Amino acid sequence: xxxxxxxxxxxxxxxxxxxxxxxxxxxxxxxxxxxxxxxxxxxxxxxxxxxxxxxxxxxxxxxxxxxxxxxxxxxxxxxxxxxxxxxxxxxxxxxxxxxxxxxxxxxxxxxxxxxxxxxxxxxxxxxxxxxxxxxxxxxxxxxxxxxxxxxx
Numbered sequence: 001x002x003x004x005x006x007x008x009x010x011x012x013x014x015x016x017x018x019x020x021x022x023x024x025x026x027x028x029x030x031x032x033x034x035x036x037x038x039x040x041x042x043x044x045x046x047x048x049x050x051x052x053x054x055x056x057x058x059x060x061x062x063x064x065x066x067x068x069x070x071x072x073x074x075x076x077x078x079x080x081x082x083x084x085x086x087x088x089x090x091x092x093x094x095x096x097x098x099x100x101x102x103x104x105x106x107x108x109x110x111x112x113x114x115x116x117x118x119x120x121x122x123x124x125x126x127x128x129x130x131x132x133x134x135x136x137x138x139x140x141x142x143x144x145x146x147x148x149x150x151x152x
Contacts (some may be wrong), residue, residue, distance in 0.1 A: 017049065017069060017077060024051040025065040025081040033063060033083035047071045061085040109137040 022038060049069045056064040062084045069077035107115060113134050119125040 018079070020049070021051055021067040021069055021077065021079045022081060024053050025067050025079070026083075028053050028055065028065060029063055029083045032085055034086055035081060036062065036084040037082040038079060049076070056080075061087070109133070113137045 018038075022035070026035075049071055052068045052070055054066045054068070056066055062082065065081045065083070067077075067079040067081065068075045069079075113130070116125060116130055116133060120127050120130065
């Protein structure tokens with residue numbers, strides 16, 4: 001357990017405790033099961049921790065574990081973890097990203113207003129938002145978005 005000084009109190013690094021509890025739960029399930037969901041309730045801890053894993057449910061494709069981190073005979077941390085078998089045909093709740101132009105192919109604000117007026121004249125767009133874009137073009141000429149390259 002890693003601890004650090006914060007004022008006069010001692011606190012444990014919660015990520016490490018979470019990882020240790022998760023590892024304890026993983027040791028009780030089949031290797032084909034992956035973590036599906038985990039919830040933990042954390043408190044500050046400065047003494048050794050003992051992990052107790054309770055099997056809540058063992059199904060064919062899902063199983064659940066509750067982990068209790070015990071300190072001096074008292075529960076200091078609880079975690080509930082759900083595991084599931086990878087299912088290649090599982091439902092996908094997300095559309096595929098559409099093909100869109102690159103940022104450097106986008107119109108600047110100064111070009112947007114004349115383009116909008118043409119689209120409105122041809123009946124392809126309604127005039128409702130034109131005033132907003134005209135004001136934006138006058139106040140903020142240039143591109144709609146600021147693009148800056150960074151090096152990580």
